[in-house]
Amino acid sequence: MNIRTVAIIGAGVMGSDTALDIACYGYNVILKDLNTEILKEAEERIKQSFRMIKMMKKELCELKQEDVLPHIVFQTDYKGFENVDIVIENIVEVWESKKAEYKRLKEVCKPETLFAVNTSCISITKIGSLLPDTSKVIGTHFMNPVPMKKMVEVIRGFHTSQDTEDRITDFLKSLGKNPVVVNDCPGFVSNRLSHLFMNEAAFLVQDQVASPSQIDMIFKQGFGHKMGPLETADLIGLDTVVNSLNILYESFQDNKFRCCPLLKKMVDAGLLGKKSGKGFYDYK
Numbered sequence: 001m002n003i004r005t006v007a008i009i010g011a012g013v014m015g016s017d018t019a020l021d022i023a024c025y026g027y028n029v030i031l032k033d034l035n036t037e038i039l040k041e042a043e044e045r046i047k048q049s050f051r052m053i054k055m056m057k058k059e060l061c062e063l064k065q066e067d068v069l070p071h072i073v074f075q076t077d078y079k080g081f082e083n084v085d086i087v088i089e090n091i092v093e094v095w096e097s098k099k100a101e102y103k104r105l106k107e108v109c110k111p112e113t114l115f116a117v118n119t120s121c122i123s124i125t126k127i128g129s130l131l132p133d134t135s136k137v138i139g140t141h142f143m144n145p146v147p148m149k150k151m152v153e154v155i156r157g158f159h160t161s162q163d164t165e166d167r168i169t170d171f172l173k174s175l176g177k178n179p180v181v182v183n184d185c186p187g188f189v190s191n192r193l194s195h196l197f198m199n200e201a202a203f204l205v206q207d208q209v210a211s212p213s214q215i216d217m218i219f220k221q222g223f224g225h226k227m228g229p230l231e232t233a234d235l236i237g238l239d240t241v242v243n244s245l246n247i248l249y250e251s252f253q254d255n256k257f258r259c260c261p262l263l264k265k266m267v268d269a270g271l272l273g274k275k276s277g278k279g280f281y282d283y284k
């Protein structure tokens with residue numbers, strides 16, 4: 001099966017950048033979200049990201065917006081899903097929402113469609129159980145910002161077939177990505193590790209041990225990381241971080257994943273990080 005059309009479900013932080021990244025390599029992309037207002041915001045975000053890509057990625061610097069944007073169809077329905085080769089699902093990190101979405105997807109997609117799940121923490125095996133052919137379900141944990149990060153953590157669910165893994169890793173390589181294949185567990189490798197750092201950094205702020213910039217500076221200059229845990233949490237979105245910590249806590253029943261109350265309070269107050277203009281840092 002040649003991959004021609006990719007559907008991205010969810011046009012938020014991850015979905016919009018993933019749609020752009022894939023369209024830059026000539027694939028046809030359907031970008032679906034719940035309403036046209038969200039899709040309009042996504043289109044603006046995509047235009048901004050495109051300017052960044054042209055500056056930062058040598059191999060794409062000749063691309064013109066008018067050559068790339070027409071490859072992305074923005075829509076709120078499932079029109080054309082019968083021709084989709086790969087679905088990349090990027091909706092909110094909430095099990096009930098994902099469950100409802102897959103119920104719909106299994107009705108509209110062809111039997112050959114591969115399902116690539118961009119969850120942060122939910123088990124790929126559990127998501128696979130929502131679809132008739134679990135061998136075609138795999139995790140593709142893209143890193144944020146998607147066009148700039150080459151590594152994609154690919155997660156094999158319990159029933160994921162070798163054929164699905166091969167097709168998805170070939171597809172990712174065609175986008176210039178470097179897939180690293182791991183086995184399924186909540187949070188996989190990246191988020192099982194990174195959420196401990198982000199959560200503990202939030203506790204340090206809550207306990208007034210240090211300011212966010214001091215914590216991030218110690219992390220970066222002390223350990224040689226490019227970004228600190230609180231800068232990373234702001235970039236991901238604090239709502240997504242809280243949802244992920246809750247899933248990790250429920251899955252492992254381990255107190256080390258108990259979400260810091262300050263994170264919850266910030267989300268309740270609408271401080272979601274970069275996407276809302278304020279989190280541990282100011283972005284306005």
Ligand code: NAD
Nearest residue numbers: 010011012013014033034090091092093118119120144236
């Ligand atoms: P987000 O909140 O920015 O975007 C989610 C989007 O999904 C919203 O626009 C929402 O309207 C839409 N949505 C919800 N239900 C929908 C449905 N049924 N159909 C279509 N659209 C729907 O979230 P995000 O940060 O883009 O995260 C999306 C997924 O990617 C989550 O599972 C998250 O854990 C994962 N993820 C996030 C990051 C990150 O850095 N933010 C990194 C890797 C993976």
